[in-house]
Amino acid sequence: MNFIDCHMIPKKIIYIICVLTIVFQVRSYSQTDGKFGMLFNEDFENVNSRIFLSYKEDQLSLRSLAWLYDVTISDSMRDLKITLYHVINISDRDNSLETLFLKIYEQSLIEDALNSIKDEDVFDLYSALFQMRGLSDLKNKLKNIEIEIILLDHDDIINYSLMQYQFAILKRVLSLDKENRSFTISSPRTSYFRYFQIKRSKVIKQVYDQMTKKEQRELDSLMFSSRLVGEMGRDAKKANISSLLSRREERIRQLKARKEEILAARERIRKERMKANQIVKEGSKNKSSNNKIKDSLKIANNKEKLASKNEIRIYASITERKFDSLFKQKWRVTDAQNKLTLKMIKEMNFRIDDPNTLVFFIERPFDRYSFKVPKTKKLKRGNVNYTSTARPSREGKSEDIRLNPDFGVSKLKGLESYYKSQFESFLLENYRQILSSKSFNLIKSNKLIIIKCVNGLITGDNRIWENFEIQYELFVQNYDSDNLLITLLLNISGKYVKNGNPKFNPTYDFIQNKGNDFSVDVLNRDVKEYGSNLFELFKSYVIKE
Amino acid sequence: MKEVKLKIFLSYFFIISHFIIIGYLIKLRYINDEWISSEDFQAAMSTIVPVLAMITTAIISYVIKNKNKSLKHSKNINSQYLVISTIIPIIFLVSVFYLIHRQTITPVENFIGLLGVIESLFGVYLGFIIKSLYED
DSSP, X not given: OEEEEEEEOOTTOSSOOEEEEEEEEEXXXXXXXXXXXXXXXXXXXXXXXXXXXXXXXXXXXXOEEEEEEEEEEOTTSOEEEEEEEEEEEOOOTTSTHHHHHHHHHHTTOHHHHHHHSOHHHXXXXXXXXXXXXXXXXXXXXXXXXXXXXXXXXXXXXXXXXXXXXXXXXXXHHHHTOOSOOEEEEEOOOOOXXXXXXXXXXXXXXXXXXXXXXXXXXXXXXHXXXXXXXXXXXXXXXXHHHHHHHHHHHHHHHHHHHHHHHHHHXXXXXXXXXXXXXXXXXXXXXXGGGHHHHHHHHHHHHHHHHHHHHTTOOOOOOOOOSOGGGTTSSSOOOOHHHHHHHHHHHHHTTOOTTSTTEEEEEEEEEOOSSOEEOOOSSOOOTTOOEEOGGGOOOTTSOHHHHOOOSOOOHHHHHHHHHHHHHHHHHHHHHHTHHHHTTTOEEEETTTTEEEXXXXXXXXXXXXXXXXXXXXXXXXXXXXXXXXXXXXXXXXXXXXXXXEOOOTTOOOOHHHHHHHSEEGGGSTTXXXXXXXXXXXXXXXXXXHHHO | OBHHHHHHHHHHHHHHHHHHHHHHHHIXXXXXXXXXXXXHHHHHHHHHHHHHHHHHHHHHHHHHHTTTSOSSOOOBOOHHHHHHXXXXXXXXXXXXXXXXXXXXXXXXXXXXXXXXXXXXXXXXXXXXXXXXXXXX
């Protein structure tokens, strides 16, 4: 066993990223030809070793990340393939691991972080790769090295970010190789892995024991099909885990498509900005063309912002019925934040004690633009202007794009107005179909939506006719120096009648007087689900905007 | 027209209507996937069935009592009696059917009240007609 610590301290970032402890645990090489045997992915009984990377819990309260790896060496001893299996991200959602990697990924600080890693540390990691038993002998013979990273976790964007980060580290590691070898790093692709190896590892066993029962069950279910592989032999394994793999591959395809979409959007924006800059140069003499130039710059900046928003992970949380438990859930707000949110909700005189009230949170980075919200009555899409003077360069260093923590109250109010108008626009768009039938009424002054005589909108059951009201409230707060916390309160109440006649056509008054109340009915669950769906749609709407 | 013919017609009309209405309500409630609400079903059953049951009971009782009598000998009735004694039961039962049917399409809040109004409107006249025909 080898223990190697790599200290990676990103420059000028308040976070000390992590301390990598790499444990190489080598076992059961089958010896052939006096050196070592062929150790292939397909042969699970002879998977040779694993890497276990753990992040120390000193600065970031991180838990652990478990990795397995397979090593495949060609007959000619010239080609090496290392397959890293990202087994599971055991990190708790409440700790700051996600935040850390989000910051790294979203703010394009990967390169900064990598640059801050000392070469000695990276070289240690590089050396460690070749200190695996037997590989050191091959070090000088290898011509092609292929490293494949495989995600085996449920989570999507976080692990994708994490993978990108580790991917970059590996690239950096391999860049130190002076032997002029060919390196290929591919990722992600799902494959098989071994559960019993995890169970056998003492280190991982400790982590496993620290997990909650739910996490353990999830892990067990995730690993179950692979465990069968070890017990039933190779013939059974593919059939057993094919469905598991197909789901993961689908997820990975989606992620890839998303990433490509973002990159394509960025490329378009870059071209537009170049075009706009070209216009600036050519049209500097002509004052009349300045407005057009500014507009085109604004459009380009706006699109750039949209592209970056697509990468943003938005957290949401649905509260339980009891208000006391509102902030005791797995939500990463601090106690001070809780108190502030609680105070603001109480000041709003919202029906927070009502069991129908749903509270959602959206965490968003502060936009890197100052908002200049028009004082007009209606805020439609596109009415929010960005002042070009306050816009820092995206290509700037990290300290340049960090916002002033003292984000003014007036600007917060502006953002609040902006997101409120966004929500109202979203409602109008979401209920576009029933707008024409006059059964939809949005009363902005009371922040109330009244929907009359709709057929199965909440319950999804065509036999149920519903009247319901949605009272909403939205406010924003400074979450921290970089992020904005948007709190959306929804209170959905209403009544319904059930009738299986396709010609049934009740009146609003009939439903109000004779209908059953959603809040005291089993359908209350549907109401909450509807609220959650509405929030999810709004979340998507905000991202698109 | 002979009185006995009217008696026979109304006997069959009331008995058949009585069971059809009950069957229709059960169908609407249990077979047609809750076309009528539980509340309306109970209201209709508790309002209509006693009246019809009372009429049907009187008719069946009369038939049982006169099971040995010949139907050939009977007095004539005038046309005015004939019209009133047939129209009122028909209007009553058609109104009830229509009200129940409408409740499955465009429901009214006061379904029970409307049924009560119809019963009150026609109940007294029906009572007189049944009494004059089936009570010796």
